[in-house]
Amino acid sequence: MNIWQTIFVGPLVNGLLVFYQLTGSLGWAIITLTVAIKLIMLPLTHPSMKAMQRMKELAPELEKLKIRHKGDKTKLMQAQADLYKTHGVNPAAGCLPQIIQLVVLFALVGVFGMFATSNPTESLNKFAYSGLHLSEPVQTKFFYLDLTQPDVFRVPGLPIPLPGPLLIFSAIVQFLSALIMMPEIKKAEKIAKKTKEGTDDMMASFQKQALYLFPLMTLFVGVSFASGLVLYWTALSLAQTIQQYYASGWGGLTPWLTRLNLVK
Template identity: 30%
Template sequence: MNPTWLDFLAIPLGRLLKFIYDFLHGAHIPGSYGIAIILLTLIVRGLLLPLYIKQIQSTSKMAEVAPRLQEIQQKYKNDQKKMQEEMLKLYQETGYNPAGGCWPLLIQIPILFSLYYVFQNPLVYVLGKSHQYVKDLITGATGYNITQRIVDEAQKLGLDMHFFGINLAQKELIVLPILSAAFSFLSILYSMNSQKKFNPQYSSSQSNVMAESMNRSLMIFSPLMSYFIALQVPSGLVLYWTVTNLFTILQQFIANEVVYKKLKHKKEEEEKKKQLEKQALKMQEIESEREKIDEQDESKKTKTRTENSQDDDQERLRKKELERLKQQISGQHRTSKKKKK
């Protein structure tokens, strides 16, 4: 076998597996190789857990943004420039990054493929043999016989690959294939139910309806593929896949209890905050309306007082005018009497 571009990851992972195996085997623990595979899988998946949580957060945010995104696409379907501007504005407003959910997945892929190479070729990645050594060993072999020669040679070199009655260097046709298929099914089912429970928008948007339809198809085909592939590869690989699916269920449980509930609580708090802001705004409007009414009442009172004051002034002027006229008439009357005398 030739070196792969993933050797920079596969070699240290294989050395870590060998370190765990040597420790367990030195302690005379039965099934050391199988337990080492389980522990290595858990270590790697544990290190990838923060990326998984980030992916879950991005998926949840996507489900939240999707309805508004569809509204924009529908509203500006004839104006691509305006659509892009509004979508960018929405992303900035909500803090959603469309590529945010892709990067964690892309980072995981080379690590997972590297583990596949480790379990497929323990001579190179676990025992430290050269690729030329393996290439000479498998000369003339084809198909599954290539892998079988590799794992058989690894056992001859002292790597005990027995795991509680199962030889992880050989095919196993009953227990591990069934477990692999079962945990694959449970993983997809649990993930779907979690999405429905913690993302109310998940079933409403068209994209998520399509995703759910694909997941339903995966619920059928993925376990079947896991089972039939498990019948064709060494049991060490099947054990790795089984533990990976089991850990995926555990990851989803952690996401439900920590990430989704936290996001749900945060969303409820935001909704409460919005309700309080609406109530405060409504109270401001009512208060403003009340102040306007009070101002109008005060204005009416002021106007009434002004009108009354003006009436009083006019009344006083009339009285003065009448008094002046009386005095003038009285004066004229006295003058008339004097003239008669």
């Protein structure tokens, strides 16, 4: 067992086994493990969301600085740093939670890789703590899914598999998660946030790209991974969306919900 497996893979295997024994279902074990991970990370993710919200509120001031220091990147960077310091904002606050989530995802790839071995039970038991050893194979069925296999279906004549219901739902959740993280921008504010050259703020531009890029990545990448990983990613995104709502409201979803008369 190497350092990576000892520090990351082993604890995830045992966490999964704990919830599997409690729920009797691998699917519910993945969901409850996701919630547990999210709760453990709450002291990191909540402050980072607050910092992101404050950065959104500072967007008009940042745009003014870009106009004021146009052509002088050194002065612009210093002015931005001073603005962040004055308002107590750390632009890098959201990096650590994202890195941790990616590490957990990669570790889970290793966990689900054990189900592809000739003897999954033996592979899992190598990492299991005392009292958590399996005496029989893990039941991997969850509704229509085999959580060790990709959620895809094949159409005769098509060379590539098509995403299944969970993958499609996951992509929708990714879209909503990205949308709720975007600020609510009124028409007048949209015009004010453009520079004289008509170029949008870099952060806003990235958010617009992420709005469509992440759901598409979920669809294209998800067809190659075990549906258990997709279930984890979907549950994590749902939890992230709920947390984002309580931190800063509906964000970019507000205009959509207003048109549907769901919010005023």
